[in-house]
Amino acid sequence: MSGANGGGSAGKGKGTGNGAAGAGKGARSRAGSGASAVAAPVPDAGVPPLTGGRAGTYALLLVAGVLVAVAGTLVQAAWFPGGLLLALGGVAALFYGGGRATGTPAGVLVPGAAWLVTVFLLLSDVRPEGDFLFGAGLGSYVFLLGGILVAVICATAAQMRVAGVRHGRVGG
Structure with missing residues (x-):
């Protein structure tokens, strides 16, 4: 490559030999201590493979999501302020x-999806007599939106743990 295209020796024709200090016209200079320009490999996210035990855990979380949805629906309506907090x-x-x-975001998403589908099925289920499992009060909406918000927060936190995001200040 030629020096005009950014390749080759940065100090060519200047007599300096230091690429950062004597970068000529059209040549790129390298900031820093002159370390190699090769980027370090990005570490794998570390998501473990799906095994029989992990699939069984997901199945149990699916069932638990349905059970928590049904129990939360009944509890939040029975004892309004305390029941709503208990359900959430x-x-x-x-x-x-x-x-x-599970150590994966799927550990949040599987019971979250089961909970959400169950709550929406219970919410839309109308008996012939006109009865609802969910009342039309504020507590039902707080339970629905609060559960969705909790699922999003937990899934985001699990995704950050898997990606290896360090805690602390960004940028330094």
């Missing part, structure tokens, strides 16, 4: 525990 606490425990047990 159960949802948060399931999602956080699923993410920690």
Whole structure:
């Protein structure tokens, strides 16, 4: 490559030999201590492969998501302020525990999807008598939106753990 295209010796024709200090016209200079320009390989995210035990854990989390949805639906309507907090606490425990047990974001997404589908099925189920499992009050909407918010927060936190994002200040 020629020096005009950015390749070759940066100090060519200047007599300096230091690429950062004597970069000529059209040549690229290298900032820093003159370390190699080869980028370090990006580490693998470390997502473990799907095994029989992990598939069984996902199946249990799926069933637990359905059970927590049904129990939360009944509890949040029975004892309004305390029942709503208890139901959201159960949802948060399931999602956080699923993410920690599997070590993957799928540990949050599997029970989250089961919970969401179950809640929407219970929400839309109308009996012939006109009864709903969910009341039309504020607690039902807080339970629905709060559960979705908790699932998103737990999935984001699990994704950051898998990617190896360090805690602390960004950029230094």
